[in-house]
Amino acid sequence: MQKSITSFFKKKSDAGDSPSPPKKVPKIEAKAELPDEPIIKSEDGSPTIKAKVEPMSVDSGENTSPLKGVKKEQDSEGKTTDRKVTSIGLNSTSASKEDMENYDPSADSYNPLKNAYWKDKKVTPYLALARTFQVIEETKGRLKMIDTLSNFFSSVMLVSPEDLVPSVYLSINQLAPAYEGLELGVAETTLMKAICKATGRNLAHIKSQTHLIGDLGIVAEQSRVSQRMMFQPAPLNVRDVFRKLREIAKISGQSKMDLVYNMFVACRSSEARFFIRSLIGKLRIGIAEQSLLTALAIGLVKKNHIDDCKASKVQEVYKDEIVETTLLLKTAYSQCPNYDVIIPAILKYDIKELQERCPMHPGMPLRPMLAQPTKGVHEVFERFGGMQITCEWKYDGERAQIHLNEKGEISIFSRNSENNTAKYPDLIARSSGLLKGEVKSYIIDSEIVAWDVERKQILPFQVLSTRKRKNVDIEEIKVQVCVYIFDLLYINGTALVTKNLSERRKLLLEHFQEVEGEWKFATALDTNDIDEVQQFLEESIKGNCEGLMVKTLDEEATYEIAKRSRNWLKLKKDYISNVGDSLDLVVIGGYKGKGRRTGTYGGFLLACYDTENEEYQSICKIGTGFTDEDLQTHSEFLGKHVTPSAKSYYRYDSSLEPDHWFEPVQVWEVKCADLSLSPIHRAAIGIVDGERGISLRFPRFIRIRDDKNSENATDANQVAHMYQSQDQVKNNQKSCTQMDMEDEFY
Template identity: 45%
Template sequence: MTKQSKLGSFFQTNSKNAKSKQSPNEKELNGDEASPKIVDYLQLQSGTKGEILDSNLSSSTNTINVKDQNQNISDTKKNPMIIVPTNQTLNENQHKRKSARIVESDNSESEVEDEMKTKKIKYTQKESCVTQTKSPEIKQISISAKVQGIKDAKSEEKDSNGIYYSEICRMFEQVEQTTKRLEITDITAKYFFKMMSLGSDHLTKCVYLCVNQVAPEYKGIELGVGESLLLKAIASATGKNMTAVKEEVEKCGDLGLVAKNFRTNQRTLFPMPKLTINKVFDTFYEISTSTGASSQQKKVQKITSLLVSGSDIEAKFIIRSLEGKLRIGFAEKTVLTALAQASAFYHNAESKSNPDPEKMNKYSEILKHVYTQLPNYNILVEALFTHGVEKLPLVCKLVPGIPVKPMLAFPTKSVSEVLNRFKEIEFTCEYKYDGERIQIHKCEDGKVVSFSRNSENSTEKFYDILEKFEKFTNEGVSTFVIDAEVVAWDTQSQNILPFQVLSTRKRKDTKESEITVQVCLFVFDILYLNGESMLQKSLNDRRKILWESFKVSPGEFQFAEYKNLKEVDDIQIFLDQSIADNCEGLMVKVLNGEESSYEPSKRSRNWLKVLILVACIYLFIVKKDYLDGVGDSLDLVVIGGYTGKGKRTGVYGGFLLAVYDPDQEEYQAICKIGTGFSEANLKEFKEMFEKTKIEIPKSYYSFGEAEKPDVWFEPTQVSVERYI
């Protein structure tokens, strides 16, 4: 198979249908004729070369169509045929700015291949400029057209400040139209492949936009803007009043669709510069990092600026991205799979055959595994460009300062289930502490930092205990990563306090003299020591290394209590002891062999948890026994509801649950729930709670500002059995 046909097959989507719909001019643009002419609209070019706008993604105010694609370049400059919805006559300068740049490809196939070898130019795919009503299909194009398009895109990159944002919006639109995971992966992989031809910086920003981030999670820079600010920005950008915007939100339940609908019907006096991915990403970053007294106003101004410059479809995804919800069925694992596939094709461009499916699956697993150890797209994408997927494990390893996705345990229903799972396997039992998972790193520069289970930096929250690590480490320990549980600690009784006490500890900006909740670390694993990863070592070996590298400081730094047991009665006794010591239960782990390695981000059956009480939440929690005859139940009541959005428009999308405290004589909010319900359940709940709705919360409701629901209810308890 030739390079041309191989790469063409990668880009081909429903090729038969696509070709049957092509006009002669479209075929010419796609490189099927002897003298291909292609329209390059990956980049903006200033001056007389002008630009071409995305026909199906632009709003009515900035859409233009090229009527005759067969004109030569000089004729196009002199008398471009341009149609604008407003039917206004454009002056000569406007004609120049809006004329489509037609690029004639004179390169022969041999010349192209020579240039590819010397300059390592990769292939990209160009779209037809013919206006379409549906999302465009990715069509096969000639090698010469691909190479010429990439050369033009690269030459314009500096002036145009990057790739059009409409390109990624088109991909989002395609993904939104399917629910099939393989199709979503295929669409995304093709887009990433095209972006790889334009450099790692472009691809990195595209990947971050796909996962709704502007930086690695552990940086703590969140892309999430409150609804009130988005409403103001939509109103400001579209000239609507707030009442009209809110009414539209009530109708469709999607702020992104509201922005799109208002933008579609909006006209502007002068065409705005097209948005680029660089511009949108950089603005998102500025919004995410904006702080200070006037930060809210600045955020609204920046969002408004993007909406004014963007088309209707761009406005839709700008708002959704800022909400933190693209709502197109994207999962991070899908993005990683697509990235692996794109990289495989990119580095396989010179080969005569495509990577086989088995190898593609292997590449996907490699990238996912590496990402769990090094969750930083800046580093990973650059490594993919330089080394390819296969060499990633050699160049992208665990590094102190970047959190590892923690290994998780499966819940079990009984001790007998544990014994059945670990039959003829050596295992160990550890206390499961009632605290917060914490991963502690000592970096090359000597700094000690910590991260939560969700990779959030928690250094400021626990700085008082982290500052003492010098006295916890033995001589010779320079760098490390350890896994632990941090618990609230009673310094007088030397006992563990409930998690609820720990949750009252302030997150930051607290002087040591003002700290009211003391904490103690219970360390149970080590992942990295002095430049060496411990992940592949057995738990037994890791535990020995951990105990040799650190020393106990009672009430501050302790090792997790453990016993290597085999009999049911012994496990039962140890379980009872853990409860007496104010723990939740036991963790049971494989001790030796390959199955005892540390598996980042994986909920593994090599780790099992045996708990006395497990919450099964629907409309109130029933704590189920994990051991026969042990446990109790806790009834929660519904005191509030959250307005549904998207598919849940018109019903409640979630509920606030509370437990009654007889000592304080109040209902204390304990959790939110919103998953596991069918559409029929939600409709029934809507009717049910409408009867108990109240204007303001009861004086005996205790809740945090972050938990405040949209609607308050009388305390209502519903039988869970009907919904399980």
């Protein structure tokens, strides 16, 4: 993390010799008609859209009646009717229209107070947030995107701090912490109907434009901005938009439709685009959670040093403070992933008190600790030489963090912090049998596996994946499960993550007990004998497990929240001899099939995730490992997530251009023969080689990883590590080193 934050400022400094000119934000006079009206230049050189104002009619672009205020419209059966249209127009606000339309949080001279045109009202306009999203969407560099968002956040902190929580949630398109599972669930057709009702356009036109453009948000904005208005509702503000979106998420039926319509009618300019995108669940601005946390930290430092007018100056002078603030904020968020708790704390207390003010507690999932891959027992002992280690069977199931709070409520969370409590009512029903002694609260880390009750053995993951996910009736459960517990993170009000594994394990055995076929401790062996580890690996395979997890017991043995730590190593049974692990990769593109595969995608473009730059880097094209049924399933699913062009955060060579680009919504497990340097793929570029990335040779599809989101995919540093761990690469490096030594000698 330290490296990532420091590199932010290095790149920022490197770019300082040739700053990009400030972005010109289009001025919109009254209401614009797009795209018919010509664009002209204003005195300052910025584009101005010439408006045509006709306050007593609504011109939708088709089927307009000559009668003012009357709209010819077709219903679902094709019948034409006249509908009276209520015309809406601009009203005046305390801020000038020019201030609103020209708000630019990306300006190099941005001042959090002076540029916050809403400072008199102390309520953040939704238009200011929408403008920020618009600028970010049009920005190529991630550092500049973060900088832009930090400027907006710093203004909100100073002028309208109550709006910071909703601003943050809206920036990552969430309505609550991820574990609460609050989702909007508005169908695209419902949104289209709301747009039709508000703008007078017909449904067929909206559908055709959406198909053509590929973005209902853009279609909504164009439809809204071309509408003639006379009276307009009060301007939207961030607080109310967030509250209304939460209402929309909690209701159904006609009431949901009415709320969407009422909000959309009040949208102006780019507000329409991002309001509709929020409802769809695809904001499309490229801000992931780590970028948001960085922007929030930088915004906090800017707010604390408001006397330094230029935001860029703050970043140069207070670089070390920003690095420290970012680290503290991300660390606190790892143990308390809830902005409703975090943000009030950073506004009220010193950042150094954040971890104390936002402690971990049951009911709030932690980001799990993850393991590094290794491909042989010898590599394990190279890493852990001289340390006391333990080996645990690696179970082929679903990672589960199980919580009990002091009210006696059980919660079960996935590795992505998704709330799976409703999926496992059987575990909750038998949870009391797990306890030994007085236990009022706990957080345990475990793996849930499918269990054969008759044979008393573990079943493959594929069996577990058939288990129903929602509205599970305990009487109808067909796939039984057993929980294998391997760590204790919290007990009776005390967090244990800073204690060594040997201490955590001792407390686990003191307070919990096994129940045959229901609750088990992970099968473990404490040893420093290489032959015993090899034999234990073979036993794990016979026990229907994937292999071993090897962990330190006393040295460097704390629980590292949200980290892929080298203090945990995984050793799987079926690694291909030359590669240390399978990879979890994101599908970003599809190639149309030919021959037998006509009508489906025949191949796909996959990418790893670079956590430092928050971008997806191409790593291979894949077309093997699929059944015909797989291809049909993938084509149907991914066909719903086609995007008209590559995302700004996709890194690839133009020669790899697929027929269709996809949103980064699905992760696949993939195996390969080996990894090699590539002149066209961009995975881990700059880590191993300055100009070449890494690609997979002979990749094949294994399965969909439903338990992982795209940001949990194999990252660039892991790819680089896997490449460098290959025997042929190691041998080549040794040969080069030997030659260098000989050259030096002679």
